[in-house]
Amino acid sequence: MNLVPISVACPQCGSADVIYSCKPECCFNHVCNNCFTTFELETTRVGEVTENFEIPPESDPSAPTAPCARCGEARVFAMGNAVPPPQYVCAACKALLTLGYTEIAPA
Ligand SMILES: [Zn+2]
Ligand SMILES: [Zn+2]
Numbered sequence: 001m002n003l004v005p006i007s008v009a010c011p012q013c014g015s016a017d018v019i020y021s022c023k024p025e026c027c028f029n030h031v032c033n034n035c036f037t038t039f040e041l042e043t044t045r046v047g048e049v050t051e052n053f054e055i056p057p058e059s060d061p062s063a064p065t066a067p068c069a070r071c072g073e074a075r076v077f078a079m080g081n082a083v084p085p086p087q088y089v090c091a092a093c094k095a096l097l098t099l100g101y102t103e104i105a106p107a
Contacts, residue, residue: 003079004078008064012035019063020064021038029103039103055077070090075090077089
């Protein structure tokens with residue numbers, strides 16, 4: 001199984017030009033570079049991953065990220081080979097996750 005960094009589209013305008021503007025120790029606030037909507041990402045645990053996977057290298061600190069619903073680690077990656085709806089994996093505890101938006105605040 002191949003894991004890839006999370007990529008998200010703005011929930012307001014659909015732009016993929018989204019940056020993570022904070023640090024995992026603080027919050028998961030993201031900003032859309034197109035319409036300046038801010039939002040947070042959250043995950044829901046839907047299962048457990050039993051397959052082995054390679055943990056991707058540390059990604060860009062401004063790349064989208066989300067906390068694991070179970071362990072809280074910001075080491076959530078997308079399953080590269082999944083068909084929509086995509087599923088996500090916590091590289092720290094192997095929880096199988098889905099990704100959602102919260103705190104959406106249009107500019
Ligand atoms: Zn936007
Ligand atoms: Zn976890």
